[in-house]
Amino acid sequence: MKKIRKAIIPAAGLGTRVLPASKAIPKEMLNIVDKPAIQYIVEEAFNSGIEEILIITNRGKGAIEDHFDHAFELESKLEGNPDKADLLDSVKACANLGNIYFLRQKETGGLGHAVLCAKAFVGDEPFAVLYGDDVIISDNPVTKQLIDAYEKYGKGTVGVKEVDTESIKKYCSLAVEHLEGNCYSCNDMIEKPKEEEIMSHYSILGRVVMPPEIFEILENTPKGAGNELQLTDAMRTLAKTKGVIAVDYDGTRYDMGNKLGILQANIEVGLKHPELSEQLKDYIKELSKNL
Numbered sequence: 001m002k003k004i005r006k007a008i009i010p011a012a013g014l015g016t017r018v019l020p021a022s023k024a025i026p027k028e029m030l031n032i033v034d035k036p037a038i039q040y041i042v043e044e045a046f047n048s049g050i051e052e053i054l055i056i057t058n059r060g061k062g063a064i065e066d067h068f069d070h071a072f073e074l075e076s077k078l079e080g081n082p083d084k085a086d087l088l089d090s091v092k093a094c095a096n097l098g099n100i101y102f103l104r105q106k107e108t109g110g111l112g113h114a115v116l117c118a119k120a121f122v123g124d125e126p127f128a129v130l131y132g133d134d135v136i137i138s139d140n141p142v143t144k145q146l147i148d149a150y151e152k153y154g155k156g157t158v159g160v161k162e163v164d165t166e167s168i169k170k171y172c173s174l175a176v177e178h179l180e181g182n183c184y185s186c187n188d189m190i191e192k193p194k195e196e197e198i199m200s201h202y203s204i205l206g207r208v209v210m211p212p213e214i215f216e217i218l219e220n221t222p223k224g225a226g227n228e229l230q231l232t233d234a235m236r237t238l239a240k241t242k243g244v245i246a247v248d249y250d251g252t253r254y255d256m257g258n259k260l261g262i263l264q265a266n267i268e269v270g271l272k273h274p275e276l277s278e279q280l281k282d283y284i285k286e287l288s289k290n291l
């Protein structure tokens with residue numbers, strides 16, 4: 001079996017749910033405490049053994065490319081100040097995380113369309129997709145958890161969590177059967193189900209590992225919900241023909257495409273941040289007295 005070396009991060013969506021914050025800044029660049037969301041995702045990929053990442057962008061997302069490049073003026077200013085050595089290291093590290101490539105999705109055709117743009121980059125290898133607005137904090141990187149399951153079962157693998165009925169109608173619903181531990185076999189799924197179409201409360205949240213056959217399936221998949229090419233529709237075909245594995249992963253997922261998700265991420269990650277946790281705890285305790 002070919003090793004999983006490549007990952008795609010689709011980050012070309014319009015981010016309408018977090019306007020006006022995402023008007024001039026890509027939503028993937030909105031911060032969690034002291035790093036933009038997409039940096040957490042890139043670090044997760046490299047910490048999972050991924051060697052090459054393709055970030056799908058579009059017009060107006062140049063800040064993402066700048067973030068993973070050197071900032072010479074800033075670096076030379078920091079270099080002159082020994083008190084700022086840690087900051088210098090953190091700034092330089094962004095440019096040295098690993099091999100990152102960029103490709104523009106020239107129309108906002110949906111997540112499936114964004115993934116299809118990566119066909120030539122991926123070639124004939126299995127690969128990971130990390131959704132650009134889903135940050136997942138975990139001890140064992142979630143992409144690694146999915147890669148392990150892919151290697152064990154030899155099937156496309158999707159990261160899932162149980163969500164409530166209102167959320168599942170906005171995401172997707174999977175038909176699952178328990179296999180072992182946190183792994184399920186899945187042979188059907190539906191994007192944005194109506195209440196009567198819900199097959200389980202397991203939904204794909206943020207990460208998948210796919211075989212290269214998914215590209216041919218995507219090419220033959222008609223536009224779906226929102227008149228966009230839906231990755232879920234292609235994965236449904238894969239689930240129905242070959243089956244996929246659903247992994248109820250260990251990790252906390254924050255939806256950075258949604259205002260509440262951004263606030264939750266900042267509070268929870270802040271509470272664990274070595275520099276801020278004590279101060280933030282005291283602040284929240286004080287604040288909560290008046291809530």
Ligand code: UTP
Nearest residue numbers: 010011012013014015016017108109110132133
């Ligand atoms: P979303 O549907 O959450 O992104 O797609 P969106 O379109 O930005 O959201 P709203 O509804 O307008 O707020 C999930 C991921 O897929 C990417 C997004 O950037 C996000 O990371 N995506 C979506 C693309 O790369 N291209 C697309 O055409 C659509």
